Amino acid sequence: MDLAFTPDELAFRDEIRTWVKDNLPADISQKVHAAMRLTRDDMQRWAKILGKKGWLGWGWPTQFGGPGWTAVQKHLFEEECALAGAPRVVPFGPVMVAPVIMAFGNAEQHKRFLPGIASGEVWWSQGYSEPGSGSDLASLKTRAERVGDKYIVNGQKTWTTLGQYGEWIFCLVRTSTEGKPQTGISFLLIDMKSPGITVRPIKLLDGECEVNEVWFDNVEVPAENLIGEENKGWNYAKHLLAHERTNIADVNRAKRELERLKRIAKAEGVYDDLRFRDEIAKLEVDIVALEMLVLRVLSAEKSGKNSLDIAGLLKIKGSEIQQRYTELMMQAAGPFALPFIFEAMDAGWQGNFPGGVVANAPLAANYFNMRKTTIYGGSNEVQRNIVAQTVLG
Amino acid sequence: MDFDFSDDQEQLRDAVRKWVDKGYDFERRRAIVAAGGFDRSAYGELAELGLTGLYVSEDHGGMGMGPTEAMVTMEELGRGIVLEPLSQTLIASATLQTHAPADLQAAWLPRMAAGEAIVVLAHQERGARYQLNRCAALANESGGQWSVTGTKSVVAAGDQADAYVVPAMANGQLALFLVERSASGVSTQAYGTQDGARAAEVVLNKAPAQLITLNGLVALEEAVDIGIACVCAEAVGVMDKTLAITVDYMNTRKQFGVNIASFQALRHRVADMKMQLELGRSMSYYATLKLHAPAEERRRAMARAKYQLGVSMRFIGQQAVQLHGGIAVTDEYIVSHYFKKLTQLDMTFGDTLHQLGEVSARMQETAGVFA
Numbered sequence: 124m125d126l127a128f129t130p131d132e133l134a135f136r137d138e139i140r141t142w143v144k145d146n147l148p149a150d151i152s153q154k155v156h157a158a159m160r161l162t163r164d165d166m167q168r169w170a171k172i173l174g175k176k177g178w179l180g181w182g183w184p185t186q187f188g189g190p191g192w193t194a195v196q197k198h199l200f201e202e203e204c205a206l207a208g209a210p211r212v213v214p215f216g217p218v219m220v221a222p223v224i225m226a227f228g229n230a231e232q233h234k235r236f237l238p239g240i241a242s243g244e245v246w247w248s249q250g251y252s253e254p255g256s257g258s259d260l261a262s263l264k265t266r267a268e269r270v271g272d273k274y275i276v277n278g279q280k281t282w283t284t285l286g287q288y289g290e291w292i293f294c295l296v297r298t299s300t301e302g303k304p305q306t307g308i309s310f311l312l313i314d315m316k317s318p319g320i321t322v323r324p325i326k327l328l329d330g331e332c333e334v335n336e337v338w339f340d341n342v343e344v345p346a347e348n349l350i351g352e353e354n355k356g357w358n359y360a361k362h363l364l365a366h367e368r369t370n371i372a373d374v375n376r377a378k379r380e381l382e383r384l385k386r387i388a389k390a391e392g393v394y395d396d397l398r399f400r401d402e403i404a405k406l407e408v409d410i411v412a413l414e415m416l417v418l419r420v421l422s423a424e425k426s427g428k429n430s431l432d433i434a435g436l437l438k439i440k441g442s443e444i445q446q447r448y449t450e451l452m453m454q455a456a457g458p459f460a461l462p463f464i465f466e467a468m469d470a471g472w473q474g475n476f477p478g479g480v481v482a483n484a485p486l487a488a489n490y491f492n493m494r495k496t497t498i499y500g501g502s503n504e505v506q507r508n509i510v511a512q513t514v515l516g
Numbered sequence: 517m518d519f520d521f522s523d524d525q526e527q528l529r530d531a532v533r534k535w536v537d538k539g540y541d542f543e544r545r546r547a548i549v550a551a552g553g554f555d556r557s558a559y560g561e562l563a564e565l566g567l568t569g570l571y572v573s574e575d576h577g578g579m580g581m582g583p584t585e586a587m588v589t590m591e592e593l594g595r596g597i598v599l600e601p602l603s604q605t606l607i608a609s610a611t612l613q614t615h616a617p618a619d620l621q622a623a624w625l626p627r628m629a630a631g632e633a634i635v636v637l638a639h640q641e642r643g644a645r646y647q648l649n650r651c652a653a654l655a656n657e658s659g660g661q662w663s664v665t666g667t668k669s670v671v672a673a674g675d676q677a678d679a680y681v682v683p684a685m686a687n688g689q690l691a692l693f694l695v696e697r698s699a700s701g702v703s704t705q706a707y708g709t710q711d712g713a714r715a716a717e718v719v720l721n722k723a724p725a726q727l728i729t730l731n732g733l734v735a736l737e738e739a740v741d742i743g744i745a746c747v748c749a750e751a752v753g754v755m756d757k758t759l760a761i762t763v764d765y766m767n768t769r770k771q772f773g774v775n776i777a778s779f780q781a782l783r784h785r786v787a788d789m790k791m792q793l794e795l796g797r798s799m800s801y802y803a804t805l806k807l808h809a810p811a812e813e814r815r816r817a818m819a820r821a822k823y824q825l826g827v828s829m830r831f832i833g834q835q836a837v838q839l840h841g842g843i844a845v846t847d848e849y850i851v852s853h854y855f856k857k858l859t860q861l862d863m864t865f866g867d868t869l870h871q872l873g874e875v876s877a878r879m880q881e882t883a884g885v886f887a
Binding site for chain 1: 517518519520521522525584759763766767777780783784786787788789790791794795798799801802804805806820823824872873875876879881882883884885886
């Protein structure tokens with residue numbers, strides 16, 4: 124039992140800290156620290172800086188060109204990036220599809236797809252959810268029919284995050300209606316420039332178009348874009364979930380945002396209001412407890428000694444915390460979080476924000492946006508089903 | 517960063533668990549409660565396991581172990597809702613060992629390690645609630661002999677202990693003293709507590725006392741923090757067992773023709789109990805591993821930990837009763853006793869609201885496990 128990181132781990136952290144300080148563009152980190160709107164270019168610029176260093180695929184093993192870091196090193200890397208105000212890496216390429224391609228793709232696919240993901244050149248999107256398949260994802264209906272050396276894809280995906288920028292999309296598609304729904308699903312990589320694909324952004328409650336609908340109308344996909352075996356796609360997708368254990372808790376970002384919450388509360392004069400301050404204190408304990416939970420999972424991964432049944436808790440608690448800090452920030456601003464001026468959420472806006480503090484401009488939008496966290500990635504109710512299954516059988 | 521237990525620590529856990537399972541079953545506990553809530557022979561069995569000397573150095577006949585071993589032990593005693601207050605022994609022995617003059621250590625530590633002497637912390641006063649710096653008891657020195665006058669409340673096993681660690685004001689400064697129960701001017705009024713254990717009001721009237729330290733507030737804060745870490749670990753054991761009992765019950769109790777474990781409304785409560793248990797366990801580890809941190813950092817950590825454990829204990833206790841239904845509000849069934857233990861532990865060494873206030877007052881710009 125020891126809380127401290129090893130000297131090697133601390134040295135590693137210092138190395139990362141220095142590198143991030145030297146390489147993270149100041150205009151980007153300023154936006155992140157103030158929760159201002161990030162453009163496609165902002166996200167892409169940081170991704171390519173990481174890519175050039177070989178760290179965009181920071182979770183990758185060395186055989187695929189990754190740094191081969193331990194679970195603790197990955198955590199420390201994520202922490203340093205978050206605390207410095209780096210944008211969250213868009214996960215669909217390096218975090219989500221790449222591990223599936225590595226584990227289940229063939230050598231040809233490795234060569235074809237991984238370099239573009241590692242460098243940040245190619246923007247990937249995820250095609251999982253459908254209008255009729257949310258929590259019950261296995262009921263998905265988008266159909267891929269094998270004709271010669273092609274698949275013909277028809278159907279509709281939705282909630283495709285940042286799909287308007289997507290160049291490639293990895294999809295779960297139905298290749299069979301035999302047997303259980305899970306056994307008729309395949310994992311297909313699709314070029315989004317293919318004829319027959321239509322992307323329509325969905326405007327959300329915060330005024331942004333963060334997600335999209337994606338239609339497939341007789342889209343031809345070469346059969347060589349199938350990952351692994353036909354009808355095994357569900358298993359590959361589950362493998363992907365296993366790669367998202369501690370990352371999904373996002374505790375490092377929560378620590379950064381707790382600092383911002385305190386700054387806002389002080390600026391708005393509610394930090395010394397004990398009724399408000401106690402709410403911050405509760406959140407602080409929540410965040411420390413979540414961090415301990417994350418460290419326990421990392422320790423278990425490191426030693427491989429004890430099997431932990433607590434990883435499923437990380438998503439529930441992490442998402443609740445994300446919602447809570449955005450809610451408290453908005454409440455701290457109170458009436459001055461009411462003005463909803465779309466342009467004021469862009470860095471460098473020169474107008475007069477009502478109430479005088481432009482830092483309050485994005486607070487309501489951030490709060491609205493974070494409502495998604497308890498819904499996506501398996502709703503928190505589905506997560507509770509899973510946790511209950513491990514406890515009750 | 518490593519949360520694995522060593523082989524020695526696992527062996528210690530097994531030994532304590534074995535004693536709890538075989539030597540301290542629910543029937544024995546019930547008999548002890550009926551007989552007043554404290555059993556000297558059960559305490560003696562803890563001593564035979566070496567647990568009363570857990571913190572006592574080997575020079576003084578103890579095991580010279582550290583906070584992690586204390587945590588492991590307290591978790592297991594919590595699983596059995598053991599009444600005898602080993603945490604008090606851990607607090608008192610650590611306090612004497614760190615702060616008392618050598619002769620006082622030599623006089624008491626070996627007997628405490630052997631289980632022959634029980635020393636408990638007698639710090640609570642009616643006017644102070646959980647505030648450690650408020651103290652009405654007065655200490656006077658005359659002719660080289662200290663005496664203490666005051667009333668200490670809800671002192672664990674107060675009429676059974678052989679001596680007390682007592683905070684009292686000495687020339688305007690909080691100091692710590694050792695007062696023997698058999699000394700002149702000491703009287704006790706004993707009673708049962710919520711959880712079936714035993715406590716007492718201890719009245720000191722010019723009772724002869726031996727000085728532990730004039731730096732009393734520092735020592736008292738350390739003592740209480742050791743107590744908080746003990747309570748957190750004990751709470752984890754109680755909660756762990758409470759959840760296990762509830763799960764067993766839900767998998768056997770049938771209503772509407774099926775096990776009640778099949779109902780989603782109930783399953784989600786269990787998921788939330790598991791969440792609170794693991795948050796609590798995490799913060800118990802945190803408290804234990806911060807016990808040797810610098811005072812300010814340590815105090816902040818203890819407040820965070822005890823707040824989380826308070827939230828977790830209340831939730832798990834109340835949900836366990838609700839999920840059982842009527843059987844849980846009977847005295848006969850075991851879970852009501854776990855519920856009462858959890859209720860009592862929240863109010864031991866600072867309840868949830870008090871600790872929230874401490875966290876709130878101690879907040880800094882940055883926060884996290886390492887800040």
